Amino acid sequence: TQLLEQSPQFLSIQEGENLTVYCNSSSVFSSLQWYRQEPGEGPVLLVTVVTGGEVKKLKRLTFQFGDARKDSSLHITAAQPGDTGLYLCAGESMNRDDKIIFGKGTRLHILP
Amino acid sequence: NAGVMQNPRHLVRRRGQEARLRCSPMKGHSHVYWYRQLPEEGLKFMVYLQKENIIDESGMPKERFSAEFPKEGPSILRIQQVVRGDSAAYFCASSPEPSGNTIYFGEGSWLTVV
Numbered sequence: 001t002q003l004l005e006q007s008p009q010f011l012s013i014q015e016g017e018n019l020t021v022y023c024n025s026s027s028v029f030s031s032l033q034w035y036r037q038e039p040g041e042g043p044v045l046l047v048t049v050v051t052g053g054e055v056k057k058l059k060r061l062t063f064q065f066g067d068a069r070k071d072s073s074l075h076i077t078a079a080q081p082g083d084t085g086l087y088l089c090a091g092e093s094m095n096r097d098d099k100i101i102f103g104k105g106t107r108l109h110i111l112p
Numbered sequence: 113n114a115g116v117m118q119n120p121r122h123l124v125r126r127r128g129q130e131a132r133l134r135c136s137p138m139k140g141h142s143h144v145y146w147y148r149q150l151p152e153e154g155l156k157f158m159v160y161l162q163k164e165n166i167i168d169e170s171g172m173p174k175e176r177f178s179a180e181f182p183k184e185g186p187s188i189l190r191i192q193q194v195v196r197g198d199s200a201a202y203f204c205a206s207s208p209e210p211s212g213n214t215i216y217f218g219e220g221s222w223l224t225v226v
Contacts, residue, residue, distance in 0.1 A: 100215055102155040
């Protein structure tokens with residue numbers, strides 16, 4: 001069974017600080033996505049990474065896919081209260097069953 | 113989220129009743145996924161469908177749950193004889209092609225069983 005473990009589960013930091021959250025697995029994934037979900041809403045896609053070692057930037061967010069395509073990280077620079085939410089990573093299965101599995105998420109709270 | 117339409121957004125059912133959740137994928141998307149999310153949890157895969165075909169239902173409970181995606185009309189997730197443990201948010205997502213790729217979510221249907 002492929003599993004995605006996200007850490008930390010919860011993170012509460014002050015506005016302006018930097019942070020990194022992680023998504024790890026013992027399995028290899030074809031691609032990995034990061035989503036952000038706010039209460040009462042569906043997940044919203046932030047980025048898809050496909051190539052091992054790939055780095056993508058989205059304003060203050062930097063996403064990296066591990067060289068072996070087993071893990072990923074999300075780094076936020078100068079966090080703002082608007083970054084508050086549940087960050088989910090999701091991986092596309094390598095065993096060609098076209099299923100996308102999700103980690104349990106990191107719940108991020110930015111204090112003003 | 114734009115484009116994947118789910119309804120109803122909120123549904124309240126008494127124990128033993130049936131719940132039907134609908135999902136219209138984004139225009140041009142022929143692949144639909146259903147996920148369930150419990151409070152404070154991530155999303156658990158339930159079923160993956162193409163038009164008129166169930167591709168993977170490994171995450172569906174064996175009893176009371178069924179899903180379909182007919183040639184015409186929305187995908188339906190049906191829960192018969194609901195129990196309190198079925199209370200959750202049910203999310204539908206769609207993609208234009210197989211091999212996973214990127215899937216786009218609807219805003220979810222919140223089922224409450226009383």
